[in-house]
Amino acid sequence: MLHLITTRLLGAIPVLLLVTMAIFGLLRLAPGDAAELLLPDDATEEQIAETREAWGLDRPIWAQYGQFIGNLARFDLGESYRYRAPVFELIGERLPATLELSFYALVMAIVIAVPLGMIAALNKGKIIDAIVSVISISGVSAPSFWVGILLVLFFSGYLNLFPSSGRLPYGVSVPSVTGFVTFDALIAGSFDTFLQALKYLALPALTLTLAMIGIISRITRAAVIDAGQEEHVFTAVAKGMKRGTIVRRHLMPNAAIPIVTIIGLELGALISGSIIVEVVFSWPGIGTLLFQAISVRDMPLTTGAVASYTILFIALNLLIDIFYVLIDPRLRGHKA
Amino acid sequence: MKFDFLNLKFIIGAFLLGFVLFLALFGNLITPFTANKQSLMDSLLPPLSGGHILGTDHLGRDILARMISGARVSLAIAASVVVISGVVGVIVGALSGYLRGTWDLVTQKIVESFWAFPPILLAIAILAFFGQSLTNVILALTIQRWIPYSRMSRAQAMVLRSLAYVESSRVMGGGLAWVMRRHILPNLMASAIIVGTFSMATAILAEASLSFLGLGVPPQIATWGGMLAEGRSYITRAWWLAVMPGVGIFITVLSLNLLGDWLRDQYDPKKTLNLI
């Protein structure tokens, strides 16, 4: 078990290396010198020369890459000229907001979409299947930024129920423990702030959830149908087991494997969705940070945000790998 | 009660896609206005007023004309992305599934690394570093969209290579080019078309997202994503600015997803066992 996890962790290293090479390549290949890219447009010749030296741009390319990796490993991606602060510090501040939003959206999406997909699969070809199909196909077809705007139009513009941007009302704050405002508010004992935070979360989380429901319910439906075709389900019927019990004990665990696999493959799409949703709702996460960084050509910050999203993504995929081992005995190897 | 959803998918999908294609090709016949013609006198006109079927935006530009331009840009970009990435992906995937070995190992690591970037993010990064242009948008989207094709092709080529008719072809002297051309690629076509249909849907969404973030094609070209971004600030005063382009994206993507679903169901061998 432990061995397997370490194997997976080690297996991620080549990918990480290639990813850093790609980011490094982007910096190198982009028009203009990396030093110019890494500095604001109004930088002086001296500053450029200084950066060039600091980044070792006069040295051979492999040495530059080595330095880049070294800096990365020391969590040093330079300083954002926009915020005049170290990039990793900025990202560290924003990361919890992104995680909190994604967490709520993913949980809601799974809670809604998995049962939806199951119901559709178990009633394959019936009217309820068609209804779920309509919901999910609309979900994957609607651009999340548009859905977000429609929700704002309706819930904040028309009903005035939920705020349309930000994470908390101006001036309200809670001492940070977990970084999740909702959790911190409860820890601080301020139920009022907790409710406030939920209100601010509502629309962005809902937008992101709607986007995911489509994907997850489709996957679930397909996986449950496939699992239902397997021969051991026949064995279970021949045992005299009730339909519900078969679904619970034999079908769902077997369907869980492909569901998790594909959620893993779709994580990228989910993260992409979260970037857009953050921008639409001015949610103070890495997505908006990246957006701002790009619009003012703050290259160190852009690089940092891209790198941190990528690392987050790889980490999530690792978690999924570990989850496999937990549910699938075949991956644990032979006892005999 | 049984419900025949399958053909409905095709009918609705084909109708919607046909409608969008018609707009893109012959839209100019419907509206006398051009996409970038400003008329500040006529700004923010609601739909069906002053001869503007879908109204005007804050600069008095005709929304329908801009929608038509958006449809062209979207379809053209998505089609190029789908075709380029399809050709690259199918060939790379088919080779790696058929040849296995070192080629496969290397391409798999490359695929994994490309996949280690959330898709939009890589596109964002490329456009941020390389600047905005039509070619860069296509490049930025293609660089990841070939992966689904390659995964599919690799998986199928691995099955095909061990099929007796492919092995028999090898025994009879069929080289790599022969086996690819006669046995592997023809058998991948159906799946490639299905992947392509879904891929076109995602490409349209991705292009719209990029334009929405201001990273798509240069702003002087009207796109659905760009229109939505501009319309956002007027959402409470003039809802049609943001709603209309969204409808455009939605029905185009929906039609492709419906058609993709339909194709996949057609192609899938009928699953007769339905135990549960």
Added chain:
Amino acid sequence: MTLSSDTRPADGTIAGQNAAPVLSARNLSLYIREGRNRIRIVSDVSFEIAAGEFFALVGESGSGKTMIARSIMRLLPASMLEIEGDLEFCGKSLTSLPENRMRALRGGAISMIFQEPMTSLDPLMPVGRQIEETLELHSDLNRRQRAERIETLLTDVRFAEPAKVAAMFPHELSGGMRQRAMIAMALANNPQLLIADEPTTALDVTIQREVMEIIQRLRRKYGLSVLFISHDLSLVHQYAERVGVLYGGVLMEAGPERDVIGRSAHPYTQALLNCAPGRRVAGERRRGIGGTVPSPRDWAPGCRFRDRCERADAACANSEIPVKDLSPEWRAKCLRPTE
């Protein structure tokens, strides 16, 4: 090949050979749904299985043998497989039984093993737990008794370390071991009838023998009736007491093994026996059967075998083919069987 009664349990729970048959099929016809059409895949099949008897249904692909096996337990929903005629288990009609009563029989008094041991067990659940599920469904045993029963069952199917096997997952067992585990599961609740659908087809011949011996021994030990589905005449010859030969969904010949295989009357059975490879003298050719097995969609009235039959004439195409009794226990559906 009659069972001697002393091999059966003394408590007399199992009916004797002369009592009502354990299973009887009367004029059984099966239909599958294909879109809006209904295709007949089995027509008018009748047979009986006595208590403690080993009855084999033999046939080539498309003969309907597997569907008959599945119809007995009603394993396929009525929307997929329609049953006409009557199936009786110990005098009770199975076709009209409500689903919940049917469920009580499945895995209880009737149980089944399948062709593919590799896919017939849930890969995510330990083998012992899968056997335990059957016990939970059909017995009142408590946890400890169940564990003991599982050990007994696994010992019965010749596992040397039953406790260890119970804790293993299916992928840790070989094909033969999995099939033995399936047999243990099928026997968990002392069934009266075991349906075995080509249980050894996927196994090597040495393993086949091991599995067949286990089935045979346990059948004697527990007085079990076996419905054995197979395409292999020599296997059937070796183990079955009575045999039914199916072709194109029709029962061509049925009766004691020594009659049906020993001196078969139906031209199809004869031809089939002539197809079995084996030693030949130099220059000899066994005749085999020309043509191919017809698909259910191409079935015409008259005898299904007539296109490939050497004895067929015009009458075979037109008339309803009668079932001829060749002895009280032996019958053939043919206009001119050898007598």
Added chain:
Amino acid sequence: MIQTSQTATMSARDVCKTFHRSNGWFAKPSETRALQGVSFDVEPKEIFGIVGESGCGKSTLARVLVGLENQDSGSLSLGGRKLFGPGMADVPPVKRGIQMVFQDPYASLNPRMQVGEAIAEGLAISGMARSEREDRVAETLSLVGLSPDAAQKHPFQFSGGQRQRICIARALVMEPEFLVADEAVSALDISVQMQILNMLLDLRDRIGLSIIFITHDISVVEYLCDTVMVMYGGKAVERGKTADVLDNPQDSYTQTLISSVPRL
């Protein structure tokens, strides 16, 4: 007229093959020793049976003989020609003069190709003109008992037995010196199986075909093969005239195998 050489003896010496399966980048790969020094000789016009249970290496051996798999060591010669061996490059499959028939008649034909095209595939690869190909296809079809108009049909129009005839035709059209049949009748119904077995016997008599017939079924070996080699765990454990081996098996595995076979 389809002709085969009637003089070539096939001899294989010490053929070894080990499969390595990677278990990821940092785990030890696992090994399967599929062939551990297999040697045999097959005379011209002989039907040579290789029998054994699944995983005994018989299929791997077939694939090594035709060149679908590369051996680790050992040598193979056919007539005077060396096909592989130490110190030489392997002769590519098509130049070996050995053709193969596979187990699954449904996977053996490309569903998109007309039967005529499928049979002529090898000829097309070698660059033969279309008209000549068509003549050869028609001739071969009649050799395997199918009518020439089968060439214009697609595989789905044929039953399993007919497809296997087509596959045999596809192999014969290349005029091989040897035919390797890997479980070629195992997927067929018994009534059809006998047709194919008889056809192979006829082909041997009529065109002098030498056949290596791989199977798990002793009774098929009994009917078809002149000589038999029993394999177990990647090794040839016994070899001899079929009747001798079956009547008087020397090896303990052969004894178990033969005694396990149910008999009519």
